[in-house]
Structures are given as C-alpha cells and as structure tokens.
Amino acid sequence: MKHERRPTLREVARRAGVGVMTVSRVINNHASVQPSTRKKVEAAILHLGYQQNEAARLLKGQRAKIIGLIVPDLSDLFFASCAQTVQHIARSHGYMTLIASSDRDANLERAEAELMASRMISGLLIATSENGENEWLRKLQGPGLSIVGFDRPLLGTDASSVLAENRIGAEQAIQHLMDHGHKRIACVGYDEAVHPVSERIAGYTHHMYAAGLQPQVASGLADLDAIRHWLAGVLASANPPTAIFSLNNRTSTFLLQALAEQLVRVPEEIALVGFDDFDLASLMQPPLTTVAQSPVDLARQSINLLLELIRTQKNPDAGSSALKIFLPSRLIVRSSCGAHKTG
Amino acid sequence: MKHERRPTLREVARRAGVGVMTVSRVINNHASVQPSTRKKVEAAILHLGYQQNEAARLLKGQRAKIIGLIVPDLSDLFFASCAQTVQHIARSHGYMTLIASSDRDANLERAEAELMASRMISGLLIATSENGENEWLRKLQGPGLSIVGFDRPLLGTDASSVLAENRIGAEQAIQHLMDHGHKRIACVGYDEAVHPVSERIAGYTHHMYAAGLQPQVASGLADLDAIRHWLAGVLASANPPTAIFSLNNRTSTFLLQALAEQLVRVPEEIALVGFDDFDLASLMQPPLTTVAQSPVDLARQSINLLLELIRTQKNPDAGSSALKIFLPSRLIVRSSCGAHKTG
DNA sequence: TTGAAAGCGCTAACAG
DNA sequence: CTGTTAGCGCTTTCAA
Numbered sequence: 108m109k110h111e112r113r114p115t116l117r118e119v120a121r122r123a124g125v126g127v128m129t130v131s132r133v134i135n136n137h138a139s140v141q142p143s144t145r146k147k148v149e150a151a152i153l154h155l156g157y158q159q160n161e162a163a164r165l166l167k168g169q170r171a172k173i174i175g176l177i178v179p180d181l182s183d184l185f186f187a188s189c190a191q192t193v194q195h196i197a198r199s200h201g202y203m204t205l206i207a208s209s210d211r212d213a214n215l216e217r218a219e220a221e222l223m224a225s226r227m228i229s230g231l232l233i234a235t236s237e238n239g240e241n242e243w244l245r246k247l248q249g250p251g252l253s254i255v256g257f258d259r260p261l262l263g264t265d266a267s268s269v270l271a272e273n274r275i276g277a278e279q280a281i282q283h284l285m286d287h288g289h290k291r292i293a294c295v296g297y298d299e300a301v302h303p304v305s306e307r308i309a310g311y312t313h314h315m316y317a318a319g320l321q322p323q324v325a326s327g328l329a330d331l332d333a334i335r336h337w338l339a340g341v342l343a344s345a346n347p348p349t350a351i352f353s354l355n356n357r358t359s360t361f362l363l364q365a366l367a368e369q370l371v372r373v374p375e376e377i378a379l380v381g382f383d384d385f386d387l388a389s390l391m392q393p394p395l396t397t398v399a400q401s402p403v404d405l406a407r408q409s410i411n412l413l414l415e416l417i418r419t420q421k422n423p424d425a426g427s428s429a430l431k432i433f434l435p436s437r438l439i440v441r442s443s444c445g446a447h448k449t450g
Numbered sequence: 451m452k453h454e455r456r457p458t459l460r461e462v463a464r465r466a467g468v469g470v471m472t473v474s475r476v477i478n479n480h481a482s483v484q485p486s487t488r489k490k491v492e493a494a495i496l497h498l499g500y501q502q503n504e505a506a507r508l509l510k511g512q513r514a515k516i517i518g519l520i521v522p523d524l525s526d527l528f529f530a531s532c533a534q535t536v537q538h539i540a541r542s543h544g545y546m547t548l549i550a551s552s553d554r555d556a557n558l559e560r561a562e563a564e565l566m567a568s569r570m571i572s573g574l575l576i577a578t579s580e581n582g583e584n585e586w587l588r589k590l591q592g593p594g595l596s597i598v599g600f601d602r603p604l605l606g607t608d609a610s611s612v613l614a615e616n617r618i619g620a621e622q623a624i625q626h627l628m629d630h631g632h633k634r635i636a637c638v639g640y641d642e643a644v645h646p647v648s649e650r651i652a653g654y655t656h657h658m659y660a661a662g663l664q665p666q667v668a669s670g671l672a673d674l675d676a677i678r679h680w681l682a683g684v685l686a687s688a689n690p691p692t693a694i695f696s697l698n699n700r701t702s703t704f705l706l707q708a709l710a711e712q713l714v715r716v717p718e719e720i721a722l723v724g725f726d727d728f729d730l731a732s733l734m735q736p737p738l739t740t741v742a743q744s745p746v747d748l749a750r751q752s753i754n755l756l757l758e759l760i761r762t763q764k765n766p767d768a769g770s771s772a773l774k775i776f777l778p779s780r781l782i783v784r785s786s787c788g789a790h791k792t793g
Numbered sequence: 794t795t796g797a798a799a800g801c802g803c804t805a806a807c808a809g
Numbered sequence: 810c811t812g813t814t815a816g817c818g819c820t821t822t823c824a825a
Contacts, residue, residue, distance in 0.1 A: 113568075161508075162505050162570070166503075167508055181531075182534040184530065187527065190549070192525075194549060194551055204550070206533070206537060208534055208538065225504075227505070345740060387703060390734075
C-alpha cells in the first residue's frame with residue numbers, strides 16, 4: 108500500500124479553481140466569501156477529503172485545538188471521572204486532550220504545564236498540587252493560553268477556578284450529627300495541607316465552635332494502621348467521641364474496618380459521616396452516610412468555563428480578579444450516621 | 451510583561467558562530483560534528499535556553515513526541531490506573547500523552563484514533579472496543595506510527611498486544627472452588643462480548659466440562675436488580691449452586707449485596723469468587739476472594755513495548771504476525787470462597 | 794565536517 | 810470579494 112499524502116490547501120484551491128486564500132477563508136469562516144465561491148470550495152474540500160494540517164497552523168502562531176489537563180493522580184477515581192468528562196466535552200468542541208498526572212508534586216506539575224504550553228495548547232485545566240502561591244502559572248497565561256483551576260484554587264494568579272463547597276459540606280455533616288444529639292464529634296483524615304481538606308477542617312472547626320463545642324481533629328492518618336492506633340487511643344480515653352467526621356473516603360472505609368475490629372457498633376456506639384461519596388459507599392456495612400460532590404459536575408463546569416474563555420479570548424491581563432465558582436455538595440444520609448436504623 | 455519569543459535555531463547558530471545545520475545536527479545527535487564545534491553549540495543552546503519547535507519539525511514530516519492512549523472508559527478504575535502508569539512512563543521517555551475514551555463505541559474509537567494519527571503521534575496504545583476485525587486500524591499503521599493493543603487483542607491486524615491471562619485466571623478460581631468440594635458452580639456477569647470476559651467464560655466452561663461438571667452461565671446481568679432477580683430464581687430452584695464465579699467486579703459487589711438481602715450466608719451457604727480485584731475487596735463483608743490482574747503491570751508492559759517499537763521503527767509491514775504477551779493473574783484468597791473461616 | 798538553499802502547509806498582510 | 814507574496818522554524822538535499 109502506497110503512502111497517500113493528505114491533500115493540501117493548494118490542491119483544494121486548484122480543484123475549486125480559486126486561490127489558496129479563498130479556501131483558507133472558507134475553512135476559517137473568515138470575512139465575506141461569495142456564496143457561490145464558498146460552494147465550489149466546499150465541494151472540493153469534500154471531494155478531496157481535505158483536513159487542516161495543524162503543524163502548519165502552529166508554525167504560523169495559531170493555537171492547537173488541544174486542551175491540557177493536569178491532575179494530582181489519575182488513578183484516583185475522583186480525578187479519573189473528571190478526566191473522562193473533560194475529554195468528552197472537549198472532544199465535542201473539537202479539542203483533543205493532553206493529560207498529565209502531577210503525582211502530587213508541584214515541581215512536576217510545573218514542568219508538565221510548561222511542556223504543554225510550549226505545545227501551544229489552547230487551554231489548561233489544572234487541579235493544582237501547589238499549595239502555596241502559584242507564580243509560574245501567571246507567566247504561562249500568555250495571550251492565547253487560557254487557564255482554569257478546578258477542585259483547588261490557583262493562588263497568586265488571576266485564573267478562575269471551579270471549586271466544591273467543602274466548608275459548607277462539612278457544616279452540613281456536622282450539623283446533621285448535632286441534630287442527632289452528638290456533642291463529642293471527632294474529625295479524622297489526612298492530606299490536611301491540600302485545599303479541599305483544609306476547607307473541610309475549617310468548616311468542621313468553625314461549626315463546632317459556633318455550637319459551643321470543642322473541636323477535636325486528628326490529621327495525618329493516611330493508612331489503616333494509623334486509624335487503628337488513633338481509634339484505640341480515643342476509645343480508651345475518658346470521654347470518647349460519639350461521632351466521627353471523616354475527611355477522606357479512604358479514612359471512612361478504614362474507620363469502618365477499625366471500628367468493626369474493635370467491636371464498636373456503628374452507628375449505635377459511634378456514628379460516622381464521611382466526606383466524598385464513592386461507588387461502594389451504599390454497599391458498606393453499614394451503608395455509609397457521606398457528603399457527596401460530583402466530579403462530573405465539577406469537570407463539566409470547569410471545561411465549559413475554559414472553552415468559553417478560549418472562545419472569547421478573554422485575557423484577564425486587565426487586572427480582572429480570579430473568579431471562583433462554587434458547586435454545592437450534598438449530604439447523602441444512609442445508615443452510618445444513625446439517622447436510619449439498621450436491621 | 452512583553453511576550454518573549456522563544457529562541458530559534460538561527461539565533462543559536464549565530465551565537466555559536468556556526469550554520470543552522472550544525473546546530474540541528476548537534477540537537478539530533480546526527481553524524482559527525484567536531485567536538486569543539488559541538489561544545490560551542492551546546493553552550494549557545496544552554497545560554498539561550500533553546501527548545502525545539504515541534505510544529506516546525508512536524509511540518510517537515512517528523513513525528514510528534516506524543517503517544518496516544520484510547521480506553522473504553524476513563525472513569526473505570528482499571529483503565530484509569532493504566533492511564534496513570536502509561537503517562538508516567540511515557541513522560542520519563544520524553545513523550546506526552548494524548549488521551550481519549552471511546553465510551554465503548556467502536557466508531558468513536560476509530561474517529562479518535564484517526565484524529566490522533568493525523569496529529570502525527572509516534573505511537574498508539576489502545577484497549578479496543580471493536581470486538582470484531584479491526585480493518586481500519588491496519589491502515590493507520592503507516593510508517594512511523596506504531597500500535598500496541600492492551601487488555602484486548604487487535605483482531606485482524608498485525609499489531610501486538612499485551613493481555614491478561616483471563617482463561618487461566620478463571621480456571622484458577624474454579625479449581626479453587628472445586629478443591630473445596632463445590633460441584634454446582636454458577637458463572638455470573640455481563641459484557642460477555644468483550645474479549646476478557648468471553649475468555650473468562652471460556653475458561654470457566656472448559657474447566658467445568660473437563661471436571662465432568664455442568665457449566666451454568668448467566669450473562670447480561672449488569673445491575674443490582676438483574677442480579678437480585680437471577681439470585682432469587684436460582685435459590686428457588688431444585689439444585690441451587692453452592693458457589694458462584696463472578697465475571698466482573700461490579701457483579702461481585704452486587705452479588706454480595708443481594709446475597710445479604712436474601713439472608714444467604716457467604717461462604718457457608720454459597721461461596722463466591724470474583725474476577726478483578728479492587729481496592730475495597732478486602733473490606734467487604736465478607737472479604738472477597740478475587741482473581742487479580744494488575745493494571746499497572748499491564749500498562750507498563752504495553753507502553754514499554756510501544757516505546758521499543760517506536761525506538762526501533764519496526765514496521766511490521768513485512769508480514770510479521772501479531773505478538774501476544776500474556777500477563778499472569780493471581781488468585782487472592784480472602785473469605786468469601788470459604789477457604790478462610792470468617793468469625 | 795560544514796553551510797546554503799529549498800520548501801513542508803498554512804495564514805497575515807497587502808494588492809487588485 | 811479574491812489572489813499573490815512572504816515567511817513561521819525546521820530538516821533534507823546538495824554543494825563546498
């Protein structure tokens with residue numbers, strides 16, 4: 108089989124009996140082209156199966172019809188769902204998606220972002236792992252490259268971001284527990300440096316204080332053993348908590364496991380509410396009450412915003428400040444909180 | 451802030467006091483360049499922070515340092531883990547990764563693949579959703595574009611693929627159940643048209659026959675209600691199965707749920723082994739015995755093979771046939787199969 | 794071993 | 810409204 112070169116603009120032009128610029132104009136929906144001419148050109152394009160050569164466009168300084176997506180960890184189901192949605196919507200707008208995991212490393216994230224930028228992507232969607240100010244990002248935000256943050260704000264830049272209502276979500280959870288009479292509510296988890304988690308902790312803490320209760324947060328507990336150890340400790344204390352607010356879905360399942368091991372009945376002896384819903388939450392024993400946030404909604408809003416920025420070429424150079432869009436979180440009441448009685 | 455153009459080959463050449471071609475040669479490690487010249491050029495490159503302009507290279511017919519990855523569903527944890535690994539290894543070799551979900555649609559898959567190919571990617575990694583012959587893929591396999599399949603073979607092409615031992619995995623599971631005295635073993639699941647699942651069914655069926663037992667497969671059961679209905683049916687039958695082999699991890703969890711609802715004790719009354727391990731399998735009640743296959747290994751082997759093909763530019767045009775690499779699966783014995791006693 | 798020239802396919806700028 | 814020209818930054822070809 109012979110290697111067929113793809114037809115070029117020139118060939119289309121010749122076949123349509125016009126100049127190359129006319130064809131270029133037709134393709135880019137530029138200015139006015141006589142309808143009759145346009146017809147001829149379109150016929151030729153169709154006949155030859157012409158497709159733009161992006162490399163040539165790039166060389167002329169145009170942007171690639173590609174958006175970049177950077178997440179902390181692609182094998183995290185939350186971000187995987189985001190990626191699925193982003194890619195889906197991007198495609199429907201004619202964009203392909205370049206993906207990268209930052210492995211929770213701000214330096215790697217920066218390197219990936221710069222690599223993407225050097226490839227002339229049109230937009231960058233980023234769930235940053237940079238917990239501090241993001242100075243380098245500002246420099247990438249050149250003309251033509253739109254940037255949107257999601258799940259975590261882009262501190263120190265004027266890029267907009269789409270975030271979940273982590274504070275309010277935590278308050279909902281705590282309030283629910285309070286409504287059921289709990290006063291000693293512990294807060295457990297890890298990754299407290301990342302924005303969503305720190306917001307949850309803040310929501311918890313403030314809400315406890317507001318109710319005149321003493322917050323009690325145990326952070327840095329990332330694995331089952333750490334949870335076991337912490338649990339044994341509080342169970343042996345004078346006034347063990349009657350309820351636990353778990354900051355991550357991993358800790359939620361570990362807590363369930365550890366509580367079962369220590370023969371603590373949930374929710375009778377200790378109630379549990381976890382942040383972040385997950386597939387199997389309803390199949391746990393007992394079914395887990397969670398604060399849910401939808402990765403699909405988050406991703407949809409983010410990519411739509413990004414596409415909108417690309418379309419309008421709104422360069423926030425003019426000192427416009429970072430817009431923050433918050434998405435609601437929702438308390439899904441199952442059994443582990445004690446609101447429904449199990450068996 | 452002024453928009454700084456990136457330095458070009460010409461500028462490097464001028465600074466080094468040589469011609470552009472010399473610089474190009476240095477960059478591409480071409481033929482012989484006088485060491486002293488090379489030194490000067492390298493210094494200039496470093497000083498100016500020169501980076502290649504890929505668009506220009508593409509225009510000259512070179513391949514982009516990009517690999518494409520197509521999976522059926524990015525929000526499936528198995529494929530998400532693959533994506534994470536692929537991207538990780540690709541990056542370490544200087545490649546970025548373009549990703550797409552085919553949404554289990556062979557036509558969409560084809561469109562994505564062609565789009566990627568038209569972007570001059572160097573390699574394509576694909577877990578195909580085309581259950582039949584893959585004629586169009588053959589045409590993409592031009593010179594310069596290497597293709598590797600993973601998880602599912604690329605039928606009708608001479609592209610190699612990396613697969614899991616689905617048949618043997620199923621046999622392991624069935625044999626384990628037989629070793630514990632089970633004779634009436636049902637096989638339940640869905641997606642029986644996709645290669646890995648059909649292989650599991652084949653493994654199950656053959657192994658049952660080989661042991662002189664009657665296979666009993668119920669397929670197309672994709673949700674909890676379907677599972678419930680099926681279970682109620684078999685429980686009411688004259689000779690209900692004493693063990694179930696679940697083809698998908700979704701069905702495994704649904705079965706656990708349905709069995710609990712019908713007050714069937716696992717593993718005492720019915721034993722259960724599921725295909726595909728997952729994060730929470732060990733935290734289920736009872737902990738699930740599963741046949742595990744590692745997405746990380748699968749992805750690693752696949753991307754490494756692909757990178758090797760790219761490196762050697764092995765064009766299988768010469769009629770070399772599709773190589774198939776099989777990765778072992780592993781039976782993880784927990785409690786649901788009855789080998790360990792719970793409580 | 795090195796350099797000069799040609800041109801990949803496209804679009805911006807200018808002519809007509 | 811339409812066509813011509815001039816490169817974008819690189820690599821291939823050919824000459825020195």
